[in-house]
Amino acid sequence: MPTEQTGYDPSLGRKFVFVTGGVMSGLGKGITAASTGRLLANAGFDVTAVKIDPYLNVDAGTMNPFQHGEVYVLKDGGEVDLDLGNYERFLDTEMTSDHNVTTGKVYREVIEKERAGDYLGRTVQIIPHITDDIKRRIREAAAGSDVCIVEVGGTVGDIEGMPYLEALRQFAHEQDDEDILFTHVTLVPYSKNGEQKTKPTQHSVKELRSIGLQPDILVGRCADPLDDQTREKIALFCDVPTDAVFSNPDVADIYRVPLVVEDEGLDEYVMAQLDIDGEALPPEERDTVWRETVTREPEGSVDVALVGKYGLEDAYISIHESLKHAGLEKRVDVDRQWVHSEDLADGHDDQLAGVDGVVIPGGFGSRGTEGKVEAIRYCREHDVPLLGLCLGFQLSVVEFARNVLGLEGAHSAELDEGTPHPVIDLLPEQKRMEDMGGTMRLGAHETDLREGTLARELYGAPTCTERHRHRYEVNPEYIPALEDAGMVFSGTSGNRMEVLELPDHPYFLGTQFHPEFRSRPTRVSPPFVGFLDAIATAETPARVGGDA
Numbered sequence: 134m135p136t137e138q139t140g141y142d143p144s145l146g147r148k149f150v151f152v153t154g155g156v157m158s159g160l161g162k163g164i165t166a167a168s169t170g171r172l173l174a175n176a177g178f179d180v181t182a183v184k185i186d187p188y189l190n191v192d193a194g195t196m197n198p199f200q201h202g203e204v205y206v207l208k209d210g211g212e213v214d215l216d217l218g219n220y221e222r223f224l225d226t227e228m229t230s231d232h233n234v235t236t237g238k239v240y241r242e243v244i245e246k247e248r249a250g251d252y253l254g255r256t257v258q259i260i261p262h263i264t265d266d267i268k269r270r271i272r273e274a275a276a277g278s279d280v281c282i283v284e285v286g287g288t289v290g291d292i293e294g295m296p297y298l299e300a301l302r303q304f305a306h307e308q309d310d311e312d313i314l315f316t317h318v319t320l321v322p323y324s325k326n327g328e329q330k331t332k333p334t335q336h337s338v339k340e341l342r343s344i345g346l347q348p349d350i351l352v353g354r355c356a357d358p359l360d361d362q363t364r365e366k367i368a369l370f371c372d373v374p375t376d377a378v379f380s381n382p383d384v385a386d387i388y389r390v391p392l393v394v395e396d397e398g399l400d401e402y403v404m405a406q407l408d409i410d411g412e413a414l415p416p417e418e419r420d421t422v423w424r425e426t427v428t429r430e431p432e433g434s435v436d437v438a439l440v441g442k443y444g445l446e447d448a449y450i451s452i453h454e455s456l457k458h459a460g461l462e463k464r465v466d467v468d469r470q471w472v473h474s475e476d477l478a479d480g481h482d483d484q485l486a487g488v489d490g491v492v493i494p495g496g497f498g499s500r501g502t503e504g505k506v507e508a509i510r511y512c513r514e515h516d517v518p519l520l521g522l523c524l525g526f527q528l529s530v531v532e533f534a535r536n537v538l539g540l541e542g543a544h545s546a547e548l549d550e551g552t553p554h555p556v557i558d559l560l561p562e563q564k565r566m567e568d569m570g571g572t573m574r575l576g577a578h579e580t581d582l583r584e585g586t587l588a589r590e591l592y593g594a595p596t597c598t599e600r601h602r603h604r605y606e607v608n609p610e611y612i613p614a615l616e617d618a619g620m621v622f623s624g625t626s627g628n629r630m631e632v633l634e635l636p637d638h639p640y641f642l643g644t645q646f647h648p649e650f651r652s653r654p655t656r657v658s659p660p661f662v663g664f665l666d667a668i669a670t671a672e673t674p675a676r677v678g679g680d681a
């Protein structure tokens with residue numbers, strides 16, 4: 134029965150797997166959850182996910198990548214937590230911002246309703262108003278799917294997470310026609326004498342039970358698989374059957390977690406508990422593409438430099454993953470090296486000597502941009518394959534304007550307001566809009582790809598649809614001069630330049646959009662595949678000063 138407060142019809146999306154974490158954050162509960170989802174999808178189910186972030190930010194748009202990792206962009210333009218990227222990659226699905234529930238979103242909605250008088254003078258409280266809104270969001274995001282995985286960020290006991298756990302408790306209590314499973318992921322550390330310790334798990338389950346939640350499944354994150362004795366102990370003290378205690382040992386690569394989870398039988402257990410095992414495809418008919426893809430053995434390796442300002446993998450996680458996907462497809466191990474753009478001041482491009490290719494990621498603000506321009510010049514002059522993404526695309530235009538067109542001081546108006554040559558700038562129509570805010574171009578937009586170009590060949594189609602997150606554009610006044618000097622704008626969207634390339638170079642490709650947000654292990658983004666192809670066929674003089 135729908136609750137009166139929410140008035141929401143839960144006729145769709147009746148199978149939920151709630152995932153909480155204990156002991157400490159960063160255990161990889163999102164990967165465990167996404168891996169379980171992948172296996173359910175392999176068994177023929179339509180799986181979706183909701184990530185709950187108990188912070189007060191409305192979305193991740195304003196968050197600093199250094200603290201929180203990359204801001205992931207969805208097709209609807211939602212700027213969300215990077216975990217949504219993992220769900221999209223593992224489930225090979227496209228989600229919307231409704232799949233990222235934050236405290237900011239929930240409170241804003243409830244407060245706006247209160248201001249509008251919707252609560253008819255009642256006292257507005259965390260229970261029931263906030264908890265009802267949380268439940269409504271989860272059910273709405275699940276609508277249309279067979280199974281919805283709901284991951285609660287943070288760890289049990291965090292003050293911010295309390296309203297969510299209370300909402301989940303009510304959720305389980307109020308619906309007879311929904312199947313709900315609570316999975317708790319905890320840490321099982323080793324003691325000095327090599328014993329697997331269960332006390333942290335016991336304490337965290339105790340905490341969970343004190344707020345009325347009894348886990349159905351426990352997953353122990355440990356360096357190794359859990360011993361039988363450890364599992365029995367956890368089962369006894371946490372009040373679950375022994376076969377509901379699973380291991381999630383360390384693996385070389387996150388994409389292998391679904392294989393481990395499958396070996397453990399977690400997927401079968403989940404399906405049985407959700408009462409969908411009867412509808413699952415028989416094991417021999419399940420989708421094996423994932424397993425085949427992620428277990429490909431590399432036949433060689435390449436060194437790729439990522440020239441960014443944050444020396445932190447999480448800040449560029451989607452690029453990192455896209456390179457990995459392309460590596461799986463091409464059967465090469467992509468050794469990703471982080472090069473701090475600030476270190477690449479004039480003449481210090483020796484850090485790039487010997488690399489097989491360079492990726493320049495997106496970014497905001499001027500810090501480190503001169504180093505990126507330097508890296509682009511290096512790639513252009515030494516025929517080193519280059520992939521420039523968003524800011525990397527824009528700085529490729531800046532570099533070309535300065536060093537090929539001879540426009541001294543050329544820059545992006547975002548980074549140097551007083552530049553004599555704003556080759557990257559807001560478009561006139563954006564300048565008019567600026568006063569009203571909202572100049573950021575976000576989400577999926579279509580790009581036309583010009584016949585006979587590399588971009589068209591890579592995508593194998595006259596258009597591509599990719600996600601965006603930027604404000605500035607190539608200044609139309611400079612396009613004729615750039616083109617006369619040999620830069621080709623092979624992708625456009627109206628008067629916006631979307632893709633650039635240099636035909637005389639082994640691979641010099643820039644995209645104003647972010648292809649990294651749509652790459653999947655099983656469906657690799659074309660610019661990344663092309664990049665590795667070019668590296669494979671590049672003649673080695675590129676390795677100036679290198680070991681070739």
Ligand code: GLN
Nearest residue numbers: 495496523524603604605
């Ligand atoms: N700062 C640039 C702009 O706003 C590029 C943004 C990005 O790289 N995501 O246009």
